[in-house]
Amino acid sequence: MSALLEVRHLRVAFETRRGPLVAVDDISLQIGEGEILGMVGESGAGKSVTGTAILGLLEPPARITAGEILLEGSRIDNLAPEAMRRLRGKRIGAIFQDPLTALDPLFTIGQQLVETILTHDAVGARAARDRALKLLGEVGIPAPEKRLDQYPHQLSGGMRQRVVIALALCAEPRLVIADEPTTALDVSTQAQIIELLKRLARTRGTAVLLITHDMGVIAETADRVAVLYAGRIAEIGPVREIVHAPLHPYTTGLMGAIPKLGALRSRLAQIDGAMPRLDAIPPGCAFHPRCTQRLAQCDREIPRAVAVDGREVACWLHGESSRG
Amino acid sequence: MAAFVLRRLVQAALVMAAVGLIAFALFRFVGDPVVFMLGQDATPAERAAMSAQLGLDQPFHVQYGRFVARAVQGDFGLSLRQLRPVSTLFAERLPATLELSLAAALFAVAVGIPMGVYTALKPRSWLSQAFLVVSLIGVSLPTFLIGILLILVFAVQLGWLPSFGRGDVVMLGGWSTGLLTVSGLKALILPSITLGLFQMTLIMRLTRSEMLEVLRADHIRFARARGLPDRLVHFRHALRNTLVPVITVAGLQLGSIVAFAIITETVFQWPGMGLLFIQSVMFADVPVMGAYLCLIALLFVIINLVVDLLYYAVDPRLRLDGAAAH
Known part of the structure; x- marks a missing residue:
């Protein structure tokens, strides 16, 4: 299976007066047709920056300093701004975190849908409106005719996120980047939006890069998951295996922090310390100061990703054994 | 409502x-x-x-x-100086002041908003830097000095435009207008620039800062992520969001334009209400002064009301009609 999206050794840095701060360091991943790849990590782990880089929306001082991004086999990270603009929305859709602020408050839902459709496809105003209606129906908005002429403030948060999803799907992109699509919503609405994303990926064959800090969302939604720590991928592989048998000590710690019903522990396990700031990433494995299974070489050499049981993990615990 | x-x-x-x-x-x-x-x-x-x-x-x-x-019946008595009804004096002077103020406001908005938008979209171009320097001068120079400098250059040295008065006026009903004659229009140029320059720089700086703010908003990022061309992102989404606060200030400034026309009218001997007021102050013409103050207050009150109503037109969130959030 050829990958729909392939990211190769991506590095994104923020140029500052005191030198570059590397926010994304040597990230490689692939997403296949119709696949949902979860990307999980703490705030500042580089999840959103990766998503923004794929969309070509990085703004100075941030820029791609190394690596390649390929969509359907051709590079998109070096496209001219206008070519990249045409590609956005058309071949890569985006869903943003906060539906309350992602929609322009001064334009109706219909106006925003129609302008997006007309931007990407040469159809008449009538046809665009019809497609907007169909899209609203598809993302589960009741009485779409009525909603079309309403303003964002007249809709609830969940409804607005559905509108944002409809906007991302206007031109039927093959890939959607969903950056924390459920974080700003209450729990019951979260479940609905997750169901919607799964259904759309299944029925339309749309691939989704699902960025979230919520391992629970990933476990319910994603096919595969990439665990990010301090701008690097700690572990990437099928979600079921990573949830049930994490290999990287950081992933193990993350799983311990998910509350489980019926568990006997009265306190959740937590990882001591905090993720390092971008200007103070420790040498070697970035996780070693917090790691409970630290080895001698951990603070000297950055572990490379190695294949273990159908997944990849960047940790000396597993690197030695598989290479040895 | x-x-x-x-x-x-x-x-x-x-x-x-x-x-x-x-x-x-x-x-x-x-x-x-x-x-x-x-x-x-x-x-x-x-x-x-x-x-x-x-x-x-x-x-x-x-x-x-x-x-x-x-x-309340529009009768402010007799002017002590001219022994004619104040209302008649005002009716004669009002068209001159209103035409001057509207021309100044038009100048301020029509030049200030595009300049503000430009400096926000291209903050690093040399033209933006030039606009900002000009605006700094516009804000800091007093009105009378600007008027005198303009007269010096365009009336005295170049001889292009008249230095005082309204030029020829035409009566339309009870309204004397200078907008229909060439000399009237020429006479309007210098005073309206003088009067509007301060407001223009204010509107420009406000538009710029609001626009910079809006361009950082989530919905603008999302509009870009939807693949909308810059033209739509900038002039449809960003500009409209920028205009909400700009309208308020521009509207309220219209009131102060009328009120501050006093100085410009004195510099250019413009036969409007401001000049009438200054002459009345020198003579302690109480009925005229009282009426002028009330009129300016009325103007501010009306403008405030209109601006609030304009908000309703521009920002759908304020329309508290039947279709409220649910």
């Missing part, structure tokens, strides 16, 4: 009553108009007779009551 307008009207009436009282009370201390009218050599008997004739010998509250009762 109706309740909103009604509430605003009641507030407006209260404001007007207060301004009327202040105006009336303050001008009692400006000076004794009787002295001005009869000269230094009048006898006390002549002065007493004049005071009685003008109603100035009555107690304060009686005078104020009369003032308000007549003012």
